Amino acid sequence: MPPLQIVFLVASAATLVSGLLVVVSRNLIHAALWLIVTLFMVAVLFVLLEAGFLATVQVVLYIGAIAIMIIFAVMLTRRVMKDPGPQTNKQWWLAALVSLAIFAALAAILFQVPWTVTNASVSPDSLTDLGKSLVDTNRFVLPFEVASVLLIAALIGSIVIAGGRD
């Protein structure tokens, strides 16, 4: 087996196991820390896919900002050090069933589709191309601007919601 496939298998196993631990951990901080492991492993997968820029952005944005914000929120909103009571609701078995069914359906479809992949390699200046495509009027400048408006809206909205002194 080529080494890249071994790396992929290890990384994907780590992703799945830590992802499962995110949804089953009783301790929310542990769940958040497992989420960080999952996000990091996804960054490793991005590196395997030769998307180094996305991998770094994944680390900066998800681990550096989102995950730390989640930990912050968990610390701010806990009543006591250890939250008593069950962490899942009454329909957890139904949820598990639905998830398994959807996974089975997705897998069935995935294994039937004949995927035709190209053998083309990634050009070394793909990062420059990505940057240019984001500000090119013929390509993605509109989504880019809409994304920035969305970010501003989220920024203002969260300040208004969380910081409102009434």
Added chain:
Amino acid sequence: MVPLLWYLTLAAALFCVGLYGVLARRNAVAILMSIELMLNAVNINLVAFWRYLTPAAMNGQVFAIMVFVVAASEAAVGLALMISIYRRRQTVVAEEVDLMKW
């Protein structure tokens, strides 16, 4: 090279793990974390499709960046909502915040 199918299967599995979390967890912050898992599964798919189908065009990576943006906005607004709800109701359990149901 790693087959495309492996990536897609992994993404599907991660998506379903996240889905289970969204449906089954009681704590709203945990639900938010599960949503992040689902968004990440989508991102794996997008980047894998970019790498294996159209590595010359940048569409896949741009879509992934848009997902990043949406995830960041969603986390910011979601956590702000949770802190606001906690201040008023002293709880972040999703089942107990059910005023809109009635």
Added chain:
Amino acid sequence: MPPLPPFDFNSPISWAGQAIVILLTGVGVPRDLAGAIATLLGVIVLASYGLTITLLLIWAERKLVGRLQDRLGPNRVGPYGLLQTIADAFKLFTKEDITPTGADVVVYNLAPLLSVVSVLLIWAVIPFASTVFGTNINVGVIYVVGVGGLGTLAIMMAGWSSNNKYALLGAFRTAAQLISYEVPMILALLVPVLLARSMGMNDIVKGQTVWYIVLAPIAGLIFFITSMAEVGRAPFDLLEAESEIVAGFHIEYTGLKFGMFFVGEFLHAFTISALAATLFFGGWRGPWTDQVPLLGVVYFFVKTAFAFFVVIWVRGSMPRIRIDHMLAFNWKFLTPVSLAAVVVTAVVDKLTPSSEWTRAGALFLANVILGAVVVWILAATARRQRMQEEGSRQEAKHAGPAQGAEAHAGAH
């Protein structure tokens, strides 16, 4: 076995890598594995260099702070007290290793490790000379920010897992301070990226025919201030303010685990000096580096040492600032100024002709104007505030002479 390539004085690192690969393949190791082993050796050498230099850094800092405070500093162990740090390390080694009751053991033990690793990882992208660097990834600048985020995480983990109210307060302050200061830091980092048209560290150094501190003094200053806040040392040491929250996030740590936080902080201070030298002071650039690339290492360390001296100087001279001042300074001053600096740099850089010196002059002039405008706005705001305060004071004097007299009588 193929013969070793002749020793290349100009790029010793890549020569050593090739030599190791050739030696290993000679004894029958597969080529991929040999390459991996060579890389691993490089990582080990870089990491142990980072940890060894910390011994010297701690000594230098204590000596300097001692001089700033009009005392001698360590001078008992070894010549000029040079071995004091080793003695301290031995002392820490013999201390009891305490895990507090109710602590989250795994997270508690992982945090100090992560805090050191997050700093060491930054050294992977810093170019010591044009041919001596760990790696020149094309997203170097973002990588530095991302790795810095891991350090924040380590501090939050330490604060939470210690099961201690003060430690938790330290963690809260961390979240408030480090995440806030990341915003102007990233904006300030954008300026050298804009000027060099690359995010790779070595490319940024190569682009600095004129140092970026001349082209972008405001961004350089903001980067320096914010990265000092990221390290969390005076005047930004609110994470561990002794007089307020005892020792903050590392209150429960003893022995070598505390030592790791300590090493992490000192190495981080040196690392931000190295980053400032690389991004704004021309890194390994200097006379004759074209002929003898290894000379760049000397220039790099001279510049880094100067920046490190400034960091210590600030630490020795400034009192700790209050937490609301710290946040207001970030959000109301640094963030808008850094945004303005990015916009001004982008516009001026686009408008000026491509000649190196006209570009440098125009950018420097733009920065001076921006600085003047900022100072003018600050002065105007401060004047208005002072007027308001004086007005309200006079009003109070006119409105309530009886109260004033009462207070006066009470005071007597």
